Amino acid sequence: MPSIYKSGAFIQQCFAVHPRCLDFKSVHLPDRLVMTCTSCKMHHHLALRSIAARSSALADSPDVSVEPAARAAADLLAECLAAHGTSVTIRAMDVIQDVIGLRCRDCRRLFDLDITAFESHQL
Numbered sequence: 001m002p003s004i005y006k007s008g009a010f011i012q013q014c015f016a017v018h019p020r021c022l023d024f025k026s027v028h029l030p031d032r033l034v035m036t037c038t039s040c041k042m043h044h045h046l047a048l049r050s051i052a053a054r055s056s057a058l059a060d061s062p063d064v065s066v067e068p069a070a071r072a073a074a075d076l077l078a079e080c081l082a083a084h085g086t087s088v089t090i091r092a093m094d095v096i097q098d099v100i101g102l103r104c105r106d107c108r109r110l111f112d113l114d115i116t117a118f119e120s121h122q123l
């Protein structure tokens, strides 16, 4: 049986120490994302409460709605991961606030993921 840790501490550690080792393993939007760390040999399961998307070009504009339809944001992220997943990287992580920020380099789009549960599985 693999060990399971119900904590965000492990993915936080991966992001801090070797962020390039984190890859998207499986995507079940809008509810769930699984990332794999090639360095720690861990799978990090993220349960999602909501996803917000915005254009990074307009990120500073006060006109940008901060509350786009969650469904649309999940679709956008799913499209990015399917079309050019290697361009999607983690830009921020705060496991105390339960927030993970992603960036798509190709679309210049930012995603904010609101996480309800972190779980890390040692392989």
Ligand SMILES: [Zn+2]
Pocket (backbone or CB within 6 Å): 013, 014, 018, 021, 037, 038, 039, 040, 041, 042
């Ligand atoms: Zn790691």
Ligand SMILES: [Zn+2]
Pocket (backbone or CB within 6 Å): 079, 080, 081, 084, 087, 104, 105, 106, 107, 108, 109
């Ligand atoms: Zn994209």
